[in-house]
Amino acid sequence: MSDATQTEAGAVVSLWRYPVKSMIGEELASVALSERGLAGDRAWALQDSTDGKMATAKNPRKWPNLFAFHASCPASPAGSAAAAVRITLPNGSVLTDQTSNVNRILSQTLGREVTLVSTERLGSGSRAAQDSTAHSEEYWPDIEGLDHRETVTDFALPAGTFFDCATVHLLTTTTLGRLRSLYPQGRFELPRFRPNIVVRPAGDELTFVEDSWIGQTIAIGEDVRLRITGPCGRCVMTTLAQGDLPNDTGILRTAVQHNRANVGVYAAVVRGGTIHRGDRVVVSGE
Secondary structure, three states, rough: OOHHOEEEEEEEEEEEEEEEEEEEOEEEEEEEOOOOOOOOOOOOOEEEOOOOOOOOOOOOOOOHHHHHHHHOOOOOOOOOOOOOEEEOOOOOEEEOOOOHHHHHHHHHHHHHEEEEEEEHHOOOOOOOOOOOOOOEEEEEEEOOOOOOOEEEEEOOOOOOOOOOOOOOEEEEHHHHHHHHHOOOOOOOOOOOOOOOOOEEEEOOOOOHHHHHHHOOOEEEEEEEEEEEEEEEEOOOOHHHOOOOOOOOHHHHHHHHHOOOEEEEEEEEEEEEEEEEEEEEEEEOOO
């Protein structure tokens, strides 16, 4: 990336991973990044023993309390999909993937029979899929402008993963600021949007600035290079209560009305490395 093509974009202000799909994740000071995304991110999921689909807060009628669970990695993963995981239940109890009765406890807490599975188990005889492709479901609320309304659809996850789409999700603070200005009574806070990398842009204009990075390469720190592949279309998850954040369909409605339901962008890893909070972010047309 030559100096002539570089544009100063800002700096990393927050890093997040979500070791279990659709559970609350953990904020990090630094993290390793590979083609698979952030080390330990979405390495695990809960598989419904009835239909084989992966539990997701995208279908809150079926899985109403996933956001009451917290997941973390007790040690820094070395990029392994089978990184150890710690799960804190709504009552404060703590489980790990090594807890002997982990599936029974999770099933009792959720009110549905589930199995805690890692991406390494996909295609190994589990009900996920013979071709290592897992499936989940998504409920579409009755909001004008969405692709569907008041229905549930089935979707496939990228082969061998528990991601909904891409392996890295990037969001800027100016996008959140822009949405707040459009709907001041809404609480546009990071947990609603579950980003991996949060960037504070160099300028302070409240725009959806990362949309202009689509198709370009960004450098983060000395080593990491990401290709911004497309917008991140949002779903009902952004409207759900978690912690002290209330249910609010106005969050998604605002994104639909003012940015085609997009909040943030997806990225593919061109070159891995370690990202640190405070790292410089540079955009290139390469």
